[in-house]
Amino acid sequence: xxxLVLSILIFILVISLLYYSIKNLxxxxxxxxxxxxxxxxxxHEFKTPLATLTxxxxxxxxxxxxxxxxxIDTTIKTINRQSSRLQKLLDQVLDxxxxxxxxxxxxxxxNANAYVTNVLNDFMLSTKDHTVELTKDxxxxxxxxxxxxxxxxxxxxxxxxxxxxxxxxxxxxxxxSASATHFTVAITDNGIGISEHHKKQILDKFFRIDQTQIHNxxxxxxxxxxxxxxxxxxxxxxxxxxxxxxxSTFNISIPLKS
Ligand code: ADP
Numbered sequence: 001x002x003x004l005v006l007s008i009l010i011f012i013l014v015i016s017l018l019y020y021s022i023k024n025l026x027x028x029x030x031x032x033x034x035x036x037x038x039x040x041x042x043x044h045e046f047k048t049p050l051a052t053l054t055x056x057x058x059x060x061x062x063x064x065x066x067x068x069x070x071x072i073d074t075t076i077k078t079i080n081r082q083s084s085r086l087q088k089l090l091d092q093v094l095d096x097x098x099x100x101x102x103x104x105x106x107x108x109x110x111n112a113n114a115y116v117t118n119v120l121n122d123f124m125l126s127t128k129d130h131t132v133e134l135t136k137d138x139x140x141x142x143x144x145x146x147x148x149x150x151x152x153x154x155x156x157x158x159x160x161x162x163x164x165x166x167x168x169x170x171x172x173x174x175x176x177s178a179s180a181t182h183f184t185v186a187i188t189d190n191g192i193g194i195s196e197h198h199k200k201q202i203l204d205k206f207f208r209i210d211q212t213q214i215h216n217x218x219x220x221x222x223x224x225x226x227x228x229x230x231x232x233x234x235x236x237x238x239x240x241x242x243x244x245x246x247x248s249t250f251n252i253s254i255p256l257k258s
Contacts, residue, residue, distance in 0.1 A: 042089070042093055045089055048156055048160065049082040049086050049089070049126070051125075051126040051127075052078065052082045052122050052126040053079060053082045053083065053086070055125045055128050056078045056082070056125060057079065060076075078118075081118065085149065103150065103230065105150065107147050108146070108147075109143050109144070110144060110148070111141070111142075111144075112138075112144045112176055113138045113139065113140060113142075115144070115148065116174065116185060117138060119152050119155050119156070120134065120136060120159075120174060131169050132163060132172060133169060133170065133171045133172070134173075134174070135173045136173070136174045137173070137175045138175075139176075140183075142176075142183055142256065143256075144183050145256075145257070146254070147233075150230045151230065151234065153226070153227070154227040157224065157226065158187045158224075158227060159172065159187060160223070161189075161191075161224070165189070165191040165192050166190065166191045166192075170189060170191070171190040172188065172189055173187070173188040174186070174187050178256065180256075182253045182255055183253070183254055185252045186251045187250050188247060189247050189248055189249075190246070190247040191247050191248060192244070192245065193242045193243050193246050193247055193248055194209070194242040194244070194248055199240050202224055202240065203238065204221075204225060205221070205225040206225070224238075231252050231254065234254045235254065236254030237252075238253075239253070
Protein backbone atom coordinates (compact mmCIF):
# COMPACT_ATOMS: atom_id res chain seq x y z
CA UNK A 1 0.00 0.00 0.00
CA UNK A 2 2.93 2.36 0.72
CA UNK A 3 3.96 2.17 -2.90
CA LEU A 4 0.40 2.78 -4.08
CA VAL A 5 0.04 5.92 -1.90
CA LEU A 6 3.42 7.16 -3.19
CA SER A 7 2.40 6.59 -6.83
CA ILE A 8 -0.90 8.42 -6.25
CA LEU A 9 0.96 11.34 -4.64
CA ILE A 10 3.45 11.50 -7.53
CA PHE A 11 0.53 11.32 -9.99
CA ILE A 12 -1.25 14.21 -8.22
CA LEU A 13 2.00 16.20 -8.17
CA VAL A 14 2.58 15.69 -11.90
CA ILE A 15 -1.04 16.63 -12.72
CA SER A 16 -0.85 19.83 -10.60
CA LEU A 17 2.47 20.78 -12.17
CA LEU A 18 0.97 20.28 -15.61
CA TYR A 19 -2.13 22.26 -14.64
CA TYR A 20 -0.11 25.23 -13.37
CA SER A 21 2.24 25.33 -16.33
CA ILE A 22 -0.68 25.26 -18.76
CA LYS A 23 -2.47 27.98 -16.76
CA ASN A 24 0.70 30.08 -16.82
CA LEU A 25 1.02 29.63 -20.56
CA UNK A 26 -2.61 30.73 -21.07
CA UNK A 27 -2.07 33.84 -18.90
CA UNK A 28 1.05 34.73 -20.87
CA UNK A 29 -0.85 34.26 -24.12
CA UNK A 30 -3.65 36.52 -22.82
CA UNK A 31 -1.17 39.26 -21.90
CA UNK A 32 0.46 38.94 -25.32
CA UNK A 33 -2.99 39.14 -26.99
CA UNK A 34 -3.90 42.27 -25.03
CA UNK A 35 -0.61 43.88 -26.05
CA UNK A 36 -1.22 43.00 -29.69
CA UNK A 37 -4.76 44.39 -29.39
CA UNK A 38 -3.44 47.72 -28.15
CA UNK A 39 -0.84 47.94 -30.88
CA UNK A 40 -3.49 47.11 -33.49
CA UNK A 41 -5.83 49.70 -32.09
CA UNK A 42 -3.23 52.44 -32.12
CA UNK A 43 -2.17 51.50 -35.63
CA HIS A 44 -5.81 51.68 -36.67
CA GLU A 45 -6.08 55.23 -35.31
CA PHE A 46 -3.26 56.28 -37.60
CA LYS A 47 -5.16 55.17 -40.68
CA THR A 48 -7.81 57.92 -40.91
CA PRO A 49 -5.47 60.93 -40.66
CA LEU A 50 -3.01 59.25 -43.04
CA ALA A 51 -5.72 58.56 -45.62
CA THR A 52 -6.95 62.15 -45.31
CA LEU A 53 -3.41 63.49 -45.75
CA THR A 54 -2.77 61.36 -48.82
CA UNK A 55 -5.96 62.56 -50.48
CA UNK A 56 -5.46 66.18 -49.53
CA UNK A 57 -1.96 66.23 -51.03
CA UNK A 58 -3.23 64.46 -54.17
CA UNK A 59 -5.93 67.12 -54.48
CA UNK A 60 -3.32 69.87 -54.42
CA UNK A 61 -1.66 68.31 -57.44
CA UNK A 62 -4.80 68.53 -59.55
CA UNK A 63 -4.98 71.28 -62.12
CA UNK A 64 -8.58 72.25 -61.38
CA UNK A 65 -7.61 72.80 -57.74
CA UNK A 66 -4.50 74.79 -58.64
CA UNK A 67 -6.77 77.46 -60.10
CA UNK A 68 -8.82 77.87 -56.91
CA UNK A 69 -7.03 79.65 -54.05
CA UNK A 70 -9.89 79.02 -51.56
CA UNK A 71 -9.75 75.24 -52.17
CA ILE A 72 -5.97 75.34 -51.80
CA ASP A 73 -6.42 77.19 -48.54
CA THR A 74 -8.92 74.68 -47.05
CA THR A 75 -6.82 71.74 -48.25
CA ILE A 76 -3.68 73.15 -46.62
CA LYS A 77 -5.65 73.63 -43.39
CA THR A 78 -6.76 69.99 -43.60
CA ILE A 79 -3.14 68.91 -44.06
CA ASN A 80 -2.11 70.96 -41.03
CA ARG A 81 -4.88 69.52 -38.85
CA GLN A 82 -4.10 65.96 -39.87
CA SER A 83 -0.35 66.24 -39.46
CA SER A 84 -0.70 67.66 -35.97
CA ARG A 85 -3.18 64.85 -35.23
CA LEU A 86 -0.59 62.30 -36.37
CA GLN A 87 2.03 64.02 -34.25
CA LYS A 88 -0.17 63.75 -31.15
CA LEU A 89 -1.00 60.12 -31.86
CA LEU A 90 2.70 59.40 -32.12
CA ASP A 91 3.30 61.20 -28.82
CA GLN A 92 0.61 59.01 -27.25
CA VAL A 93 2.31 55.86 -28.45
CA LEU A 94 5.68 57.06 -27.22
CA ASP A 95 4.27 58.07 -23.84
CA UNK A 96 2.28 54.86 -23.82
CA UNK A 97 -0.54 56.99 -22.51
CA UNK A 98 -3.58 55.62 -24.31
CA UNK A 99 -5.04 54.59 -20.94
CA UNK A 100 -8.22 56.53 -20.25
CA UNK A 101 -7.12 57.39 -16.72
CA UNK A 102 -4.41 59.57 -18.26
CA UNK A 103 -6.80 61.70 -20.29
CA UNK A 104 -5.73 65.23 -19.59
CA UNK A 105 -7.94 67.63 -21.49
CA UNK A 106 -6.74 70.80 -23.08
CA UNK A 107 -10.02 72.53 -23.92
CA UNK A 108 -10.59 75.36 -26.35
CA UNK A 109 -13.74 77.36 -27.02
CA UNK A 110 -14.98 77.09 -30.56
CA ASN A 111 -17.99 77.42 -32.77
CA ALA A 112 -19.68 74.00 -32.80
CA ASN A 113 -20.88 74.26 -36.39
CA ALA A 114 -17.47 75.22 -37.83
CA TYR A 115 -15.65 72.60 -35.76
CA VAL A 116 -17.97 69.69 -36.64
CA THR A 117 -17.97 70.78 -40.31
CA ASN A 118 -14.17 70.45 -40.37
CA VAL A 119 -14.26 67.03 -38.69
CA LEU A 120 -16.85 65.78 -41.18
CA ASN A 121 -14.99 67.19 -44.19
CA ASP A 122 -11.71 65.61 -43.10
CA PHE A 123 -13.49 62.34 -42.39
CA MET A 124 -15.14 62.32 -45.83
CA LEU A 125 -11.72 62.83 -47.43
CA SER A 126 -10.46 59.72 -45.64
CA THR A 127 -13.33 57.58 -47.00
CA LYS A 128 -12.86 58.35 -50.68
CA ASP A 129 -12.67 54.66 -51.57
CA HIS A 130 -16.10 53.99 -50.06
CA THR A 131 -19.34 55.52 -51.26
CA VAL A 132 -20.69 57.28 -48.23
CA GLU A 133 -23.75 59.50 -48.25
CA LEU A 134 -23.42 62.19 -45.64
CA THR A 135 -26.15 64.65 -44.72
CA LYS A 136 -25.87 67.24 -41.99
CA ASP A 137 -27.97 69.62 -40.02
CA UNK A 138 -25.46 71.69 -38.11
CA UNK A 139 -27.33 74.95 -38.02
CA UNK A 140 -26.72 76.03 -34.45
CA UNK A 141 -24.70 79.00 -33.46
CA UNK A 142 -23.24 77.83 -30.19
CA UNK A 143 -19.83 77.95 -28.63
CA UNK A 144 -18.54 74.74 -27.12
CA UNK A 145 -15.53 73.95 -25.00
CA UNK A 146 -13.79 70.72 -25.98
CA UNK A 147 -10.38 69.16 -26.30
CA UNK A 148 -10.37 69.03 -30.09
CA UNK A 149 -7.85 66.19 -30.31
CA UNK A 150 -9.80 63.82 -28.08
CA UNK A 151 -13.28 64.96 -29.07
CA UNK A 152 -12.39 64.47 -32.75
CA UNK A 153 -11.23 60.93 -31.93
CA UNK A 154 -14.62 60.27 -30.31
CA UNK A 155 -16.54 61.56 -33.34
CA UNK A 156 -14.32 59.71 -35.82
CA UNK A 157 -14.76 56.41 -33.94
CA UNK A 158 -18.54 56.70 -34.23
CA UNK A 159 -18.35 57.79 -37.88
CA UNK A 160 -16.03 54.88 -38.72
CA UNK A 161 -18.41 52.42 -37.06
CA UNK A 162 -21.24 53.82 -39.18
CA UNK A 163 -19.28 52.58 -42.20
CA UNK A 164 -17.99 49.35 -40.61
CA UNK A 165 -21.43 48.19 -39.54
CA UNK A 166 -23.29 49.17 -42.70
CA UNK A 167 -24.86 46.49 -44.86
CA UNK A 168 -25.62 48.74 -47.81
CA UNK A 169 -24.19 52.07 -48.98
CA UNK A 170 -23.53 53.85 -45.69
CA UNK A 171 -25.87 56.77 -45.12
CA UNK A 172 -24.79 58.99 -42.25
CA UNK A 173 -26.68 61.92 -40.83
CA UNK A 174 -25.10 64.33 -38.38
CA UNK A 175 -27.25 66.65 -36.35
CA UNK A 176 -26.18 69.34 -33.88
CA SER A 177 -28.54 70.68 -31.27
CA ALA A 178 -28.38 72.61 -28.05
CA SER A 179 -30.53 73.07 -24.99
CA ALA A 180 -30.04 75.72 -22.32
CA THR A 181 -27.42 73.54 -20.66
CA HIS A 182 -26.16 70.95 -23.14
CA PHE A 183 -24.89 70.54 -26.65
CA THR A 184 -25.57 67.30 -28.52
CA VAL A 185 -24.02 65.77 -31.62
CA ALA A 186 -26.20 62.98 -32.99
CA ILE A 187 -24.74 60.61 -35.58
CA THR A 188 -27.28 58.37 -37.28
CA ASP A 189 -26.43 55.44 -39.55
CA ASN A 190 -28.42 52.96 -41.63
CA GLY A 191 -26.38 49.98 -40.40
CA ILE A 192 -27.17 46.61 -38.86
CA GLY A 193 -28.51 48.11 -35.63
CA ILE A 194 -27.94 47.03 -32.05
CA SER A 195 -30.35 45.01 -29.90
CA GLU A 196 -31.64 46.39 -26.57
CA HIS A 197 -29.68 43.69 -24.80
CA HIS A 198 -26.35 44.57 -26.47
CA LYS A 199 -26.86 48.33 -26.10
CA LYS A 200 -26.08 47.98 -22.39
CA GLN A 201 -22.67 46.41 -23.04
CA ILE A 202 -21.56 48.17 -26.18
CA LEU A 203 -19.51 50.81 -24.34
CA ASP A 204 -17.63 48.20 -22.29
CA LYS A 205 -13.93 47.56 -22.82
CA PHE A 206 -13.23 44.80 -25.39
CA PHE A 207 -16.95 44.20 -25.93
CA ARG A 208 -17.91 43.11 -29.44
CA ILE A 209 -21.15 41.64 -30.68
CA ASP A 210 -20.62 38.25 -32.29
CA GLN A 211 -20.41 39.33 -35.91
CA THR A 212 -19.73 35.96 -37.48
CA GLN A 213 -22.46 36.47 -40.08
CA ILE A 214 -21.06 39.79 -41.16
CA HIS A 215 -18.34 39.99 -43.77
CA ASN A 216 -14.87 40.95 -42.71
CA UNK A 217 -15.60 43.31 -39.85
CA UNK A 218 -12.43 43.58 -37.84
CA UNK A 219 -12.24 45.31 -34.52
CA UNK A 220 -11.13 45.11 -30.94
CA UNK A 221 -14.08 46.40 -29.00
CA UNK A 222 -12.05 49.38 -27.81
CA UNK A 223 -13.38 52.21 -30.01
CA UNK A 224 -16.62 52.88 -28.18
CA UNK A 225 -15.04 52.27 -24.79
CA UNK A 226 -12.41 54.89 -25.52
CA UNK A 227 -15.05 57.22 -27.03
CA UNK A 228 -17.12 56.94 -23.86
CA UNK A 229 -14.07 57.68 -21.69
CA UNK A 230 -13.44 60.84 -23.73
CA UNK A 231 -17.06 61.95 -23.44
CA UNK A 232 -17.08 61.24 -19.69
CA UNK A 233 -13.89 63.30 -19.32
CA UNK A 234 -15.89 66.19 -20.85
CA UNK A 235 -18.61 65.56 -18.19
CA UNK A 236 -20.89 64.33 -20.93
CA UNK A 237 -22.66 61.13 -21.80
CA UNK A 238 -23.51 58.93 -24.77
CA UNK A 239 -27.01 57.61 -25.42
CA UNK A 240 -27.91 55.19 -28.16
CA UNK A 241 -31.15 54.64 -30.05
CA UNK A 242 -31.22 51.69 -32.38
CA UNK A 243 -33.41 49.31 -34.29
CA UNK A 244 -32.04 45.99 -35.49
CA UNK A 245 -31.78 45.94 -39.26
CA UNK A 246 -32.56 49.64 -39.56
CA UNK A 247 -29.73 51.62 -38.00
CA SER A 248 -28.52 53.45 -34.94
CA THR A 249 -28.15 56.93 -33.54
CA PHE A 250 -25.30 57.77 -31.19
CA ASN A 251 -25.97 60.96 -29.23
CA ILE A 252 -23.01 62.62 -27.56
CA SER A 253 -24.10 65.29 -25.08
CA ILE A 254 -21.78 67.55 -23.17
CA PRO A 255 -22.51 70.50 -20.89
CA LEU A 256 -22.20 73.91 -22.58
CA LYS A 257 -20.12 75.29 -19.74
CA SER A 258 -17.63 72.89 -18.21
P1 ADP B 1 -15.01 47.47 -32.69
O1 ADP B 1 -15.72 48.18 -33.81
O2 ADP B 1 -13.55 47.54 -32.78
O3 ADP B 1 -15.52 46.08 -32.49
P2 ADP B 1 -16.31 49.31 -30.87
O4 ADP B 1 -16.05 49.51 -29.41
O5 ADP B 1 -16.20 50.51 -31.74
O6 ADP B 1 -15.30 48.20 -31.32
O7 ADP B 1 -17.73 48.69 -31.02
C1 ADP B 1 -18.12 47.60 -30.19
C2 ADP B 1 -19.19 46.77 -30.89
O8 ADP B 1 -20.39 47.54 -31.01
C3 ADP B 1 -18.85 46.39 -32.31
O9 ADP B 1 -18.12 45.19 -32.36
C4 ADP B 1 -20.22 46.22 -32.95
O10 ADP B 1 -20.71 44.93 -32.64
C5 ADP B 1 -21.07 47.22 -32.21
N1 ADP B 1 -21.27 48.50 -32.95
C6 ADP B 1 -20.55 49.63 -32.82
N2 ADP B 1 -21.01 50.60 -33.60
C7 ADP B 1 -22.07 50.09 -34.26
C8 ADP B 1 -23.00 50.61 -35.23
N3 ADP B 1 -22.92 51.85 -35.69
N4 ADP B 1 -23.98 49.77 -35.68
C9 ADP B 1 -24.07 48.50 -35.22
N5 ADP B 1 -23.22 47.96 -34.31
C10 ADP B 1 -22.24 48.73 -33.84
